Amino acid sequence: xxxxYKYILSGICIILMSACQEDIPEIERxxxxxxxxxxxxxxxxxxxxxxxxxxxxxxxxxxxxxxxxYQNELNELVEISNARTADQxxxxxxxxxGAVIRWNEIAQELVSKYNVPPPIGQAPNxxxxxxxxxxxxxxxxxxxxxxxxxxxxxxxxKFQFNREAPINYSxxxxxxxEKSDLPSYPSEHAAVAKVSQEVLSHxxxxxxxxxxxxxxxxxxxxxxxxxxxxxxxxxxxxxxINIAEQVIRYAQNDRMxxxxxxxxxxxxxxxxxxxxSVPWKCIELPLRKPMVPFYSVVKTWFDSTSVYNATPPPPPxxxxxxxxxxxxxxxxxxxNRTREQWRIADYWADGGGTSTPPGHxxxxxxxxxxxxxxxxxxxxxxxxxxxxxxMDAGIVCWWSKYKYYLPRPAQIDxxxxxxxGIPNFPAYVSGHxxxxxxxxxxxxxxxxxxxxxxxxxxVEAGISRVYGGIHYxxxxxxxxxxxxxxxxxxxxxxxxxx
Amino acid sequence: xxxxxxxxxxxxxxxYNYAQGLMxxxxxxxxxxxxxxxxxxxxxxxxxxxxxxxTQNPNLGTITTNSASLYLIGGIxxxxxxxxxxxxxxxxxxxxxxSPQSDFQDLSIFLKGRLFLQDFEGIGQFSVxxxxxxxxxISEYIADAPIAIGQQAxxxxxxxxxxxxxxxxxxxxxxxxxxxxYNVTIDRGYEVSVPDAFDFTTRIGGNIKxxxxxxxxxxxxxxxxxxxxPGVPFPSNAISFLRxxxxxxxxxxxxxxxxxxxxLGFTLSGENVGxxxxxxxxxxxxxxxxx
Numbered sequence: 001x002x003x004x005y006k007y008i009l010s011g012i013c014i015i016l017m018s019a020c021q022e023d024i025p026e027i028e029r030x031x032x033x034x035x036x037x038x039x040x041x042x043x044x045x046x047x048x049x050x051x052x053x054x055x056x057x058x059x060x061x062x063x064x065x066x067x068x069x070y071q072n073e074l075n076e077l078v079e080i081s082n083a084r085t086a087d088q089x090x091x092x093x094x095x096x097x098g099a100v101i102r103w104n105e106i107a108q109e110l111v112s113k114y115n116v117p118p119p120i121g122q123a124p125n126x127x128x129x130x131x132x133x134x135x136x137x138x139x140x141x142x143x144x145x146x147x148x149x150x151x152x153x154x155x156x157x158k159f160q161f162n163r164e165a166p167i168n169y170s171x172x173x174x175x176x177x178e179k180s181d182l183p184s185y186p187s188e189h190a191a192v193a194k195v196s197q198e199v200l201s202h203x204x205x206x207x208x209x210x211x212x213x214x215x216x217x218x219x220x221x222x223x224x225x226x227x228x229x230x231x232x233x234x235x236x237x238x239x240x241i242n243i244a245e246q247v248i249r250y251a252q253n254d255r256m257x258x259x260x261x262x263x264x265x266x267x268x269x270x271x272x273x274x275x276x277s278v279p280w281k282c283i284e285l286p287l288r289k290p291m292v293p294f295y296s297v298v299k300t301w302f303d304s305t306s307v308y309n310a311t312p313p314p315p316p317x318x319x320x321x322x323x324x325x326x327x328x329x330x331x332x333x334x335x336n337r338t339r340e341q342w343r344i345a346d347y348w349a350d351g352g353g354t355s356t357p358p359g360h361x362x363x364x365x366x367x368x369x370x371x372x373x374x375x376x377x378x379x380x381x382x383x384x385x386x387x388x389x390x391m392d393a394g395i396v397c398w399w400s401k402y403k404y405y406l407p408r409p410a411q412i413d414x415x416x417x418x419x420x421g422i423p424n425f426p427a428y429v430s431g432h433x434x435x436x437x438x439x440x441x442x443x444x445x446x447x448x449x450x451x452x453x454x455x456x457x458x459v460e461a462g463i464s465r466v467y468g469g470i471h472y473x474x475x476x477x478x479x480x481x482x483x484x485x486x487x488x489x490x491x492x493x494x495x496x497x498x
Numbered sequence: 499x500x501x502x503x504x505x506x507x508x509x510x511x512x513x514y515n516y517a518q519g520l521m522x523x524x525x526x527x528x529x530x531x532x533x534x535x536x537x538x539x540x541x542x543x544x545x546x547x548x549x550x551x552x553t554q555n556p557n558l559g560t561i562t563t564n565s566a567s568l569y570l571i572g573g574i575x576x577x578x579x580x581x582x583x584x585x586x587x588x589x590x591x592x593x594x595x596x597s598p599q600s601d602f603q604d605l606s607i608f609l610k611g612r613l614f615l616q617d618f619e620g621i622g623q624f625s626v627x628x629x630x631x632x633x634x635x636i637s638e639y640i641a642d643a644p645i646a647i648g649q650q651a652x653x654x655x656x657x658x659x660x661x662x663x664x665x666x667x668x669x670x671x672x673x674x675x676x677x678x679x680y681n682v683t684i685d686r687g688y689e690v691s692v693p694d695a696f697d698f699t700t701r702i703g704g705n706i707k708x709x710x711x712x713x714x715x716x717x718x719x720x721x722x723x724x725x726x727x728p729g730v731p732f733p734s735n736a737i738s739f740l741r742x743x744x745x746x747x748x749x750x751x752x753x754x755x756x757x758x759x760x761x762l763g764f765t766l767s768g769e770n771v772g773x774x775x776x777x778x779x780x781x782x783x784x785x786x787x788x789x
């Protein structure tokens with residue numbers, strides 16, 4: 001009799017032990033970056049900030065290959081690369097997928113972490129910023145501008161000094177990856193790691209130690225892998241520190257600090273009482289101040305006159321025939337929402353706690369960039385053009401939102417139901433539509449074979465907000481027009497380089 | 499007579515609608531006997547737990563979940579029963595704008611076997627049962643929203659159950675279960691894990707004449723998972739709770755093989771779940787295909 005219990009118990013134990021959770025990989029595995037082109041022409045590309053970087057950086061001349069100093073570095077590399085641990089291999093492989101790609105992912109992770117509204121009535125805490133879409137658009141722009149400028153300068157020195165890969169000077173180095181044809185002084189990995197660490201630490205001050213640890217690991221990983229010597233890394237860091245200083249100075253003066261409006265000054269500034277017959281109001285509980293009413297004062301990356309020329313025309317007046325047609329369309333969608341419409345609304349929502357719609361487009365860009373195996377500098381240039389476009393698109397979109405102060409559909413018809421959260425700011429024009437079409441337009445320029453697909457994506461991202469019950473279709477359509485226009489402005493500026 | 503009624507007692511028990519396993523009872527149907535039951539319930543909560551912190555959301559108000567479930571229990575042999583459950587669920591908030599949801603939820607099929615049965619002279623009957631079940635969503639209901647009727651996860655469930663039945667009809671039952679939930683792909687376009695959970699339930703019950711009653715206490719403990727929060731997919735939340743309740747059952751006087759049941763359930767504490775109160779009622783019908 002006792003045996004039966006034993007069997008049953010051991011049977012249950014076996015079942016429980018085998019029933020383990022299936023793993024979800026936290027980090028996307030990506031192949032080691034083997035650039036399809038070295039982009040030697042990048043030495044002639046224009047940096048975003050128009051500064052005399054060369055004299056700011058004042059780069060040290062690369063040591064002669066035969067010098068004792070460099071020979072010592074090579075010996076160190078032989079030692080380190082031959083003593084490489086399994087853990088070091090794993091870390092080096094992670095970073096080898098691409099410095100720009102990995103730091104873009106880190107930025108997205110931080111945006112997601114900080115994309116949480118502060119408690120009601122609490123003053124914004126600069127140490128702990130609320131990484132909402134306009135904040136995020138600016139964060140991605142600053143990061144990729146810093147990466148682009150650091151990499152263009154890195155390329156200039158690489159081809160000036162033409163120091164080959166360390167393996168060419170010492171065959172005893174135990175290389176983890178294939179040899180790079182790029183000159184190795186300064187290290188592009190060190191430059192990206194350091195410049196990204198600095199810019200992100202400026203944006204997320206509480207993450208300083210975490211970012212330092214990541215950057216140190218990233219830079220060291222190039223030695224573990226036998227790819228770069230100490231002076232390659234130090235030269236990269238030197239470039240990065242100088243560029244970061246300039247980009248942070250730009251950020252300190254771009255007027256983002258004026259974008260919040262705890263005192264509701266925007267009501268006076270935009271003369272809402274006299275200009276708007278049915279003004280937007282907060283329809284969530286408890287009541288919350290609208291998001292960054294003065295985002296439009298922030299400095300644009302591209303020519304501000306051209307950017308503001310893309311301001312959408314006034315929306316149909318509340319109660320007008322055209323307005324009623326559009327709100328009826330939203331109501332019908334909400335009453336008869338299909339499963340596929342819900343899926344689309346959710347797919348593009350990128351709401352609180354996520355990397356925001358600009359983050360979503362950074363992921364789309366990442367996919368295209370890794371597929372084409374673009375060089376670090378090539379990748380940075382595309383991220384930079386796209387993210388600057390999205391920030392400028394956000395600026396003109398936010399201008400339109402507060403200038404026209406249009407209520408959300410559910411404020412006018414409370415029977416409209418939603419499939420995604422109602423953002424706490426005016427409707428016209430749709431931020432999702434504007435951000436997405438600007439990004440999709442820029443990416444379509446760099447990846448012409450994907451242009452149609454990208455267009456489908458930004459069209460879907462825009463309509464997703466109408467499916468969600470939180471936007472009129474004219475918010476979407478006018479937002480798309482504005483976004484495409486901003487995208488074209490960005491292309492015109494990016495194309496000058498070529 | 500007594501035994502027939504007890505056998506007809508269904509586990510219309512602790513089966514809350516969201517993220518909970520299918521409770522089994524300790525009684526076996528004889529070969530060829532089928533018990534069918536239609537149960538309706540309403541649950542509501544205005545307070546829910548974020549982690550273990552009780553929270554209210556004025557943008558949702560009170561969330562009411564109604565369900566209609568079909569149960570079938572059939573005796574394949576005297577020692578092996580099959581249990582099938584299919585609920586249709588609606589959920590809606592009392593305020594705010596979130597869209598209400600309604601659809602068929604998850605179809606569950608269990609095999610329940612009696613491994614051991616011993617009659618002790620004068621002190622009753624002791625039995626050991628085990629169950630293995632599988633449930634799968636049968637509609638594309640929405641899983642990742644503040645108002646949702648389920649998690650969209652397929653699940654394998656294992657249960658071990660012991661029961662002692664005293665000669666006067668009183669019984670006490672204890673069961674432990676493990677729910678292995680499989681990953682789901684959410685509308686955001688990626689796959690998330692749904693935490694596995696342990697579940698422990700005890701129940702004590704018996705009859706006074708034709709009225710049968712029982713009381714239960716149930717504890718579910720998620721093995722892992724996240725807290726409800728911005729950006730966190732709902733299906734991957736760690737759902738744990740301690741719930742209690744009781745049920746009544748009586749055969750109808752003039753209709754052969756038909757009975758009615760009623761139940762109440764309360765959430766005592768929890769994590770990432772609504773502090774829901776549940777009221778249920780059902781009709782139970784027994785038919786014999788082999789007699």
